[in-house]
Amino acid sequence: MKLNQVLSIVNQVEKSKFISCLDRMCTDAAKNNKKLAKTIENIDGQIKNASGSEITQLFSTVREFFKDSLKEQIMMSSAQLNLLINILSRDGNCVARISWIEALYAKEWKELTKLSNELQNSIKEGSDGSLFERNRALKIYHACMKEAYFNDEKSNRDAKVTDDERSILNVLAEELSLTTDESAAIEHLVDVIPQNGVLDALNGLRDMGLLFISRKRQEVFIPDEIVTLLNEIQGKYLADKYILRVLRTLTDAELSNILKAHGRKIRGVSRIDKIYTIIHSGIRAAKLLSDDMHNVDDNQNHRKDRLKQLINDLEIDVDKLGTTLDERISLILTSLSSATDKEFDSLSASGFKQLLKTLEEHFPSMIEVLKGAFELEPNETVDTEKLRALSITPHDILYLLSNDEIRDVRDAIGLAKRGNPRLAILESFANATDKLIENYDALARRDINALKEVGADVIESEIGIKFEEVTKAIFEILELNIDEDLRKSLNTAKDKADIIISLSDNDIIIGEAKTCKNGDFAKYSTTSRQVKAYVARAENQGKRVAQVLIIAPSFSDDFIESAEMDTEVNISLLEAHGLKLILDSFKSKRNPKFSPKLLTKGGLLKAELIAKNL
Template sequence: MKLNQVLSIVNQVEKSKFISCLDRLCSDAAKNNKKLAKTIDNIDGQIKNASGSEITQLFNTVRDFFKESVKEQILMSSAQLNLLINLLSRDGNCVARISWIETLYAKEWKELSKLSKDLLTCIKQGSPESTFDRNKALKIYHACMNEAYFNDQKNNRDAKVTDDERSILNVLSNELELTTDECAAIEHLVDVIPENGVLDALNSLRDMGLVFISKKRQEVFVPDEIVTLLNELQGKDLADKYVLRILRTCTDAELSNALKAHGRKIRGISRAEKIQTIIHSGISASKLLSDDIHSPEDTQNQRKERLKQLITDLEIDTEKLGTTLDERIGLILNSLSGATEKEFDSLSASGFKQLLKTLEEHFPTMPAVLKEAFELEPTEIIDTEKLRSLSITPHDILYLLSNDEVKEVRDSIGLSKRGNPRFAILESFANATDKLIENYDALARRDVNALRDAGVEVLEADLGIKFEEVTKAILEVLELNIDEDLRKDLNTTKDKADIVISLSDNDIIIGEAKTCKNGDFAKYSTTSRQVKAYVTRAENQGKRVAQVLIIAPSFSEDFIESAEMDTEVNISLLEAHGLKLILDAYKSKRNPSFAPKLLTKGGLLKAELIAKNI
């Protein structure tokens, strides 16, 4: 979830710590940064009065200062905070209830303690004097960690690992080829992490401006921008879900190479276990790509050729492959780390829902697989809205399936066996949405026969939902901000708006998509009661409803007149074929520009004039 979205959910008190941190950093940075000083002046020098988008802009401007400040505070803090940061920055944990974070922490603590005991056994076993093996590497790192932590006590200071010492230990662990989880477990032997006190640790992270805690929801929010920053501080060059993609393309022999490089077992270990072990070990993606997956005898040219094939397998679109191994590694890392927005845009909301539904039909355990992979609460309802808030894309979901499972799905829906099966599946669902958009007017009029003739199979009971989803898809193409998180927040079991379009932090358009089988849509009294309830709820939560937009195949004269004469709410009416006309005009332009204000004129909108103004 983006920072701007989190700021719109939490109240002023709950975001005060973050704003205070930002205010202090801005004051320091503005002294030497004229551009930042001007930005602060534009909001009257009071960050607390700034909008969510302005706060996000300020954060991006002082990000480096923020990162350095957080780094210093973490170094002065306990090992417990580091364990919690590792937990909160993992895929799927950026939005979670406090009680679930406590459960995950307890599980993580037990696993770390078990690994610590195993490593202590290895350290005590020792190695022959003439050999250098994994046990000796663990013993050396343990001795250095012990010295780095306790040497402060010799000078009558509190025991801690300083920034300089941490840097040296990082180099040492890299040279000894120890994994991140092994280093954390050894540190746990030296500086024992408390088993309890998670809420106090969360409050400490909130005071640093790293998390937001909603008391009403009892939820913790870590914005995407903060997750990226925390990964950088931990030396994590790629999120686990992207490392998984790389490992899915590797052969069994390459996975074994990676495990052998770090002294892990390979005999009797399944492919799935190999992948999970590598991911959980915290091996950096760059090291996997440069060394670990290759055989020791492979030349630089052979390694470069393997990465060239990997770029093709992952369908990374690039003009240049790079001439060196490091350039190709950088290309892969940069492409994957910045893929989220592009991947969400590649599939409409409707297409995403249909993909998830299809996968659940083929694999009834799919919700359980998602919950386990992304550490989601067992009682969590898995839908596309929840997945979007966690930044889990359609691509991420398909990569949770094994290569064989993905091929099963591809074959069962009758797709070509050529090319990458995951991308073939994604393309098929993108095409399905395009077909519905092309037949948007027939969908609005619930014309099942016309849809069937066009090759679109939709159950009559699903027509209303499909019309709502395709309407959102069209509005997304027009680059309107369809705010699913806000819609979910505003909706109740009784009042459920179809569409919420965010114009700014506080201004919104509420939309309703209505199908009608015979004649014009004429139910004004029922519809007006609905939309007025939505408007009231939105205004009670501090939002200003700039307009209500009703989309239907056509409207009766009485409906149009009633909407124009309504003094309680501002209502715009748009016919389905008119919205399709606007979309076609938008797509035909080289540099199209669609202003949301075109939808706020009131009354029956003239689609032809809007199309000309794009």
């Protein structure tokens, strides 16, 4: 969830710690940054009065200052805070209930303690036998960790690992080929992490400006921007979900090479266990790509050629392939780490829902697989809105399935067997939405026969929902901000608005999508009661409803007149064929720009005129 979205959910008290930290950063940075000083001046010099978008802009401006401050505080923090940060920065944990974070912490603590005991036994065994090098490496790192932690006591200071010592230990761990989880487990032997006190630790992280805690919801929110910072601080430049994609494309032999490079068992280990052992070990992506996956005697040219093939397998679109091994590694890491927004854009909201539904039909355990992979709470309701909030894309979901399972899905829905099966599946659902957009007027008029003729497979009972979803998809193409989080917070069991378009932090447009089978849409009294209830709820939550927009195939004269004469709310009407006309005009322009203010004119909107002036 983006920072701007989190700020729109939490209240002023819950924002206070983050704003205080940001204020301090801005004050320090503004002394030597005239541009930032002017930005602060433009909001009256008071960050506490800034809007969510202004706070997000300020954060972006002082991002590196914020990162340095966080890094310094984390380095000086307890091992417990570091363990908690590791949990919170993992895929799927950016929005979670406090009780679930406590459960994840207890599980992680138990697994870390188990690994610590195993490594302690290896250290005690000494450096004899077939595991000579591995046991020797563990013993060296353990000795250095003890020295780094306890040497402060010689000077009558509290025992701790300083920033400089941490940097040296990180280099040592890398040179000894120790994984992240092994390093953490050895530190746990030296500086035992408390088993309890998670809530106090969360409050400590909140004081650092790292997360938000909603007391009412009993939830923790960590914005995507902060997660990215934490990953960078930890030297983790690729999230686990992207590591999974890379590993899915590797051969069994290459997976074994990675495990062998870190002294892990390979004999009798299944492919899926190899993959998840590698992910949980926390091996750095760059090292995995440059060294671990290759045979020891592979030269640079062979490794470069293998990465070229990997880039093709991952369907990474590049202008230049890069001539060196490091350039190709950087290309892979950069492309994957910045893929989220592009991947969400590849499917409309409707297409995403249909994809998830289809996967559940073929794999009834799909939701359980999702929950397990992204550490979601067992009783959590998982839908595409929740997945978007957690930044889990359609691509992420498809890579949870094995290569054999994904080929089964491809075959079951009748797709060609050539090319990347995951991308073929995504394209098929994108095409399904495109068909509905192209036949938007027929969908609005509930013309099931016309839809069947063009191959748009829609059930009669689902046409209303599909029309709503396709309308959202069109608005997304027009680059309007469809705010699903706000819609979810405004809706009740009785009152459920179809579409919320955010114009700013507080200004919104409420949209209603209405289908009509025969004739013009004429139910004004019913519709007006609906939208007025939505407006009242929105205003009670501090939102200003700039306009109510009703989309239908066409409107009766009485409906148009009643809407124009209504003094309680501002209503605009837009016919379905008119919205399609605007979309076609938008897509035909080289640099189109559609302003949502064009939807706030009131009365029956002149789509032809809007389309002409885009």
